[in-house]
Structure formats: structure tokens, C-alpha cells
Amino acid sequence: MSLTVRNLTINYGTNTVLKEVNFNIPDNTIIGLVAPNGTGKTTLFNAIIRFIPINSGEILIDDKVYKNTTGDVKALHSKITFFPDQAELYEDFSGVEHIEMYRDIWNPGSSNIDAVISRLNMKDYVKNKVKTYSLGMRQRLCFAMMIAADTKIMFMDEIMNGLDPVNVELVSSVLQEIKEDGKIIIVASHLLENLDDYADQIYFLNEQSIYYTYDREESHREYVKGYISEDKLKHLDLKAGTLYLDGDRICIPADNMSEKEVFETMCTLKQYSRAEVSLGALGTHEHYLRIYKGERSYETV
Numbered sequence: 001m002s003l004t005v006r007n008l009t010i011n012y013g014t015n016t017v018l019k020e021v022n023f024n025i026p027d028n029t030i031i032g033l034v035a036p037n038g039t040g041k042t043t044l045f046n047a048i049i050r051f052i053p054i055n056s057g058e059i060l061i062d063d064k065v066y067k068n069t070t071g072d073v074k075a076l077h078s079k080i081t082f083f084p085d086q087a088e089l090y091e092d093f094s095g096v097e098h099i100e101m102y103r104d105i106w107n108p109g110s111s112n113i114d115a116v117i118s119r120l121n122m123k124d125y126v127k128n129k130v131k132t133y134s135l136g137m138r139q140r141l142c143f144a145m146m147i148a149a150d151t152k153i154m155f156m157d158e159i160m161n162g163l164d165p166v167n168v169e170l171v172s173s174v175l176q177e178i179k180e181d182g183k184i185i186i187v188a189s190h191l192l193e194n195l196d197d198y199a200d201q202i203y204f205l206n207e208q209s210i211y212y213t214y215d216r217e218e219s220h221r222e223y224v225k226g227y228i229s230e231d232k233l234k235h236l237d238l239k240a241g242t243l244y245l246d247g248d249r250i251c252i253p254a255d256n257m258s259e260k261e262v263f264e265t266m267c268t269l270k271q272y273s274r275a276e277v278s279l280g281a282l283g284t285h286e287h288y289l290r291i292y293k294g295e296r297s298y299e300t301v
């Protein structure tokens with residue numbers, strides 16, 4: 001399976017939110033969709049699923065174009081689920097009833113409900129009415145509904161909202177498990193470090209388009225990373241290619257350093273860093289700072 005977006009443009013009145021967006025996603029893939037508030041992540045989901053009109057461009061699944069006809073939109077909706085908004089839950093129905101509803105719409109006949117409930121540790125509350133649930137319990141229910149629907153394409157808008165760290169980890173693991181079943185999952189999230197745990201590729205939306213993408217598997221260049229204020233920079237040996245981000249995040253390229261040099265750099269940085277010093281590739285958080293907060297390279301430090 002593949003999901004392709006070609007030259008997608010979306011305007012709200014005179015406001016162009018997305019302009020000529022292009023991408024192609026193969027199956028067995030989780031995409032992290034990242035951007036500051038109000039950039040257009042939800043708009044992109046709404047446009048693909050045709051909840052809102054498309055000004056120009058095409059949506060293709062397996063190379064077939066899905067137009068704005070009743071038949072095509074219905075077919076799209078049978079292949080794609082969108083993370084439910086908590087406001088859409090019915091207070092007087094139980095969690096099980098919600099999960100069954102999603103299963104019956106998208107995946108009738110499947111008997112996966114008990115497995116979903118057990119995998120998401122919902123046994124102790126899922127038979128109670130939704131009105132008794134906390135924010136995090138509701139969020140897990142919304143996720144369980146999508147897992148029971150089991151569509152090949154899933155749009156997950158802010159799925160980690162309100163989840164405690166244990167449940168963030170649980171949902172991250174389940175995402176990795178289900179993607180192996182030929183799925184295309186797009187997760188819009190502001191939990192940037194968490195995306196590094198499970199997303200295969202990150203799309204950064206900026207200036208109305210997919211501004212930058214990075215593939216976690218291909219990010220091999222190593223950096224010594226830490227936090228340091230500008231007045232302390234003079235204590236470090238800043239190699240060419242060093243990034244200084246958002247006024248305190250430092251990333252010093254380590255691929256041309258000996259092990260001894262790496263160790264010494266980490267020790268020096270540790271003396272001044274306000275938080276943990278690590279060695280690794282640039283992650284989603286660093287790319288985010290670079291793209292949205294402005295990058296300063298070594299030459300300008």
C-alpha cells in the first residue's frame with residue numbers, strides 16, 4: 001500500500017495554509033508530523049480525508065486517484081481512520097461500547113476487542129461509563145478505538161495528550177507493533193523526543209509545505225550534545241559544523257574525534273551543561289530548534 005499526496009494546496013479564504021505539498025509514504029511506515037501550533041497539521045489530515053475542500057492537488061492510494069465524488073470519499077473513509085476527538089465520546093456509553101462501534105464500522109466480524117483491551121491495560125475500567133474517565137483514560141480509549149478499527153491508514157493527531165509517561169511508552173510500543181501489519185501511520189505530536197522512539201521518518205511542516213524530512217535510520221552523524229549558555233562557549237573546542245540552537249543547545253560533531261577527544265569534550269561540557277550530556281545523532285528536537293528557532297553554526301558562535 002502507498003499514500004501519495006501531489007501538489008496539495010489548501011486555502012481558508014485568502015489564507016493559504018498548505019501550498020503544493022508533495023509526499024509518498026509506503027506501508028510499514030510511521031511518519032511523525034511536526035510543526036508549531038497553527039501551521040497546518042490538522043488541515044493536512046482533514047484535506048487528505050476530504051473533510052475540507054481541496055483547492056488543487058491529488059490524493060492517491062496505491063496509485064489510484066481519489067476524487068471528491070461520493071463513491072471515492074466513501075472508499076477513502078473505509079481505508080483511513082482519524083484519531084477521535086475526546087469531545088466526540090458519548091459520556092453515557094462504556095469504553096467497550098465505543099471500541100465495538102469502531103470495530104463494527106471498519107472491521108466487522110473481527111474478534112480482536114479483548115486483545116486490544118488487554119494490550120492497552122484497560123480491563124479495570126473499560127466497562128464503566130465514559131463520564132467516569134480521566135483525561136488519560138479517555139485518550140487511551142480513543143487509541144483503542146482506532147486499533148480495533150484496524151484500517152491500513154491511520155491519522156493520529158496529538159495521541160499522547162494527557163498520557164502519563166508509562167502510557168506514552170505503551171502507546172509508542174503498540175504503534176510499532178501494528179505498523180508491521182502493512183500500515184501507514186501519521187502521528188502529529190509535540191512530544192518530539194518521543195517521536196524518536198518509534199517514527200521512521202519525520203516531516204517538518206513550515207512555510208506552507210513539507211519543509212524538511214529526516215529519516216531516523218539514515219541519521220548516522222554523531223554529535224556530543226548538551227546545554228550551555230553563550231558566555232561559557234569559550235571553554236569548548238568548537239569544531240566546524242557545531243550547531244548552537246535556541247540560545248543554549250549545543251551539538252558538536254564527533255565523527256572526526258578520537259574516543260579520547262569525545263570523552264574529554266563530554267567531560268568539559270558536563271561542567272557547564274544545565275542538563276544531561278549525550279552522544280548521538282541529531283534528533284527531532286534538535287531539528288525542530290534548527291528549523292523553527294533559527295540555527296547558528298560554529299562560524300557565527
Ligand SMILES: Nc1ncnc2c1ncn2[C@@H]1O[C@H](COP(=O)(O)OP(=O)(O)OP(=O)(O)O)[C@@H](O)[C@H]1O
Nearest residue numbers: 012013015017035036037038039040041042043044
Ligand atoms: N476552518 C477554518 N477556517 C479558517 N481558518 C482555519 C480553519 N481551520 C484552521 N484554520 C487556520 O489554518 C491554520 C492551520 O491550522 P491547523 O489546525 O491545521 O494547525 P495545526 O498545525 O494542526 O495546529 P495545532 O498544533 O494547534 O493543532 C491556522 O492558521 C488556523 O487558524
